[in-house]
Amino acid sequence: MAQTFTHNLLYPRYWLTWSGLGLLWLLVQLPYPVLHILGSGLGKISRPFLKRREGIAIRNIELCFPEMTPFARSQMVNKNFVSLGLGLMETGMAWFWSDARVKKWFDVEGLENLTGATRGVIVVGIHFMSLELCGRVMGLCHPMMATYRPHNNPLMEWVQTKGRMRSNKAMINRRNLSGFVHALKAGEAVWFAPDQDYGSKGSVFAPFFSVKKAATTNGTYALSKLAGAHLITLSMIRRSDKKGYHMYISNPLSGYPGEDKVAAAAYMNKIIEREILRAPEQYLWMHRRFKTRPEGEVSLYK
Numbered sequence: 066m067a068q069t070f071t072h073n074l075l076y077p078r079y080w081l082t083w084s085g086l087g088l089l090w091l092l093v094q095l096p097y098p099v100l101h102i103l104g105s106g107l108g109k110i111s112r113p114f115l116k117r118r119e120g121i122a123i124r125n126i127e128l129c130f131p132e133m134t135p136f137a138r139s140q141m142v143n144k145n146f147v148s149l150g151l152g153l154m155e156t157g158m159a160w161f162w163s164d165a166r167v168k169k170w171f172d173v174e175g176l177e178n179l180t181g182a183t184r185g186v187i188v189v190g191i192h193f194m195s196l197e198l199c200g201r202v203m204g205l206c207h208p209m210m211a212t213y214r215p216h217n218n219p220l221m222e223w224v225q226t227k228g229r230m231r232s233n234k235a236m237i238n239r240r241n242l243s244g245f246v247h248a249l250k251a252g253e254a255v256w257f258a259p260d261q262d263y264g265s266k267g268s269v270f271a272p273f274f275s276v277k278k279a280a281t282t283n284g285t286y287a288l289s290k291l292a293g294a295h296l297i298t299l300s301m302i303r304r305s306d307k308k309g310y311h312m313y314i315s316n317p318l319s320g321y322p323g324e325d326k327v328a329a330a331a332y333m334n335k336i337i338e339r340e341i342l343r344a345p346e347q348y349l350w351m352h353r354r355f356k357t358r359p360e361g362e363v364s365l366y367k
Contacts, residue, residue: 069223070223073219074219074220074223079218079220082218082220082221083220086224089153089156089157089161090157090161092154092157093154093157093158093161093162097158097170097309098307100154100158101151101154101307103150103154104147104150104151104152104153104154104155105147105150105151106150107150107153107154108146108147108148108149108150108151109143109146109147109150111146111149111150112143112146115146115351118351119142119146119351120366120367121350121351121352121353121366122142122145122350122351123138123142124365124366124367125350125351125352125353125354125355126138126141126142126350128274128275128276128355128365129273129274129275129276130274130275131275141345141346142350144346144347145194145346145347145348145350145351147346148194148195148303148346148347149194149351151194151195151303152194152195152196152197155194155195155197155198156197156198158198158201159197159198159200159201159228159229160197160201160224160225160227160228160231161228162201164205164231164232167198167201167202167205168205169309170308170309170310171202171301171309171310171311171312172309172310172311172312173202173206173311173312173314174311174312174313174314175313175314175315175316176206176207176314178297178314178315178316178317179206179207179254179297179299179314180207182254182295182297182317184252184293184294184295185248185249185250185251185252185253185254185255185292185293185294185295186249186253186254186255186294186295186296186297187249187255187257187285187288187289187292187294187295187296187297188203188209188254188255188256188257188297188298188299189257189258189259189285189296189297189298189299189318189333189336189337190211190256190257190258190260190298190299190300191258191260191298191300191337191340191341191348192258192260192261192348192349192352193300193301193302193344193347193348193349194347194348194349195301195302195303195310195347196349197225197228197229198301198310199299199300199301199310199312200229200232200233200256201228201229201231201232202301202310202312203232203233203256203299203301203312204229204231204232204233204234205232206312207254208232208233208234209233209234209253209254209255209256210233210234210235210236210237210248210253210254210255210256211229211233211235211236211237211255211256211257212236212237212238212239212241212245212255212256212257212258213229213236213237213238213239214238214239215238234253235248237255242287242288242291245257245288245292246288246291246292249288249292249294250292250293256299257284257285257288259281259282259284259285259333259337260337260341260354261282261352261354262279262280262352262353262354262355262356262357263280263282263284264280264357265280265357267282267283267284267287268280268281268282268283268330268357269281269283269326269327269330270327270330270359271327271330271331271334272331272334273334273337273338273354273355274338276355276365278358278359278362279334279354279355280355280356280357280358281330281331281333281334282330283326283329283330285329285333286323286326286329286330289321289323289329290323295317295318296317296318296321297314297315297316297317297318298313298314298315298318298336298340299312299313299314299315300312300313300340300343301313302343302344302347303344303347313340313343318336320332353366
């Protein structure tokens with residue numbers, strides 16, 4: 066259920082957040098082609114002000130694609146910042162656009178793989194920059210549940226939950242394992258993104274692109290065993306002609322090694338790599354994906 070609005074959210078300490086949300090609401094009333102231009106420009110000019118994130122993105126791309134030339138890496142980072150600006154506009158679109166307006170800008174491949182499932186489905190998601198809009202589109206195609214981390218700001222928690230619930234059934238705290246399993250056993254489709262570094266607890270080390278030891282959550286493995294659910298992937302990327310989005314929903318994954326945690330993590334990372342390579346410049350490279358290292362190993366970040 067959506068978070069309850071309280072009068073505390075009108076206190077002066079939230080006025081700056083309200084102002085930002087109001088500006089975002091106004092901006093996304095503009096036509097989509099204008100939003101694309103604005104978002105791209107915003108992403109470009111943000112780079113000098115986000116040096117730490119720039120450094121993380123550069124390092125991640127170096128680690129994952131060591132064969133890439135310095136020029137190609139630089140071009141990918143440039144495009145990644147453009148994608149960041151577009152992601153802000155897409156967040157506003159996801160939260161504030163009407164269903165009819167959203168439906169004009171996407172198409173879907175493989176929806177029958179989701180709607181035709183005969184039992185619960187773990188929908189494996191990918192952290193592309195358009196993730197908020199992907200969630201809205203996903204719900205318009207087939208309302209489902211999703212795991213998430215609650216926002217530290219109560220106002221942002223209320224706004225993001227309200228926005229995400231416009232087309233979906235429920236949000237499940239990512240620490241609520243029993244709620245996740247109950248939903249899957251009830252036949253629900255639940256979105257879960259295992260592509261980030263969630264720390265050493267509940268993780269194993271498995272290859273991810275060219276990094277031989279990447280901390281990878283055991284969440285997919287545990288949920289698959291406990292709930293006996295199907296596994297499918299779902300990702301949404303921007304079309305190269307700048308005329309909207311294409312959502313890909315895979316066939317149920319086969320050959321998942323459900324008896325070995327490390328093999329299962331390596332399998333899932335290969336699936337995630339495949340999805341990222343649809344549009345690597347649109348992926349969230351600004352996350353410290355390799356911050357957790359095996360005991361005794363030095364950090365991969367300077």
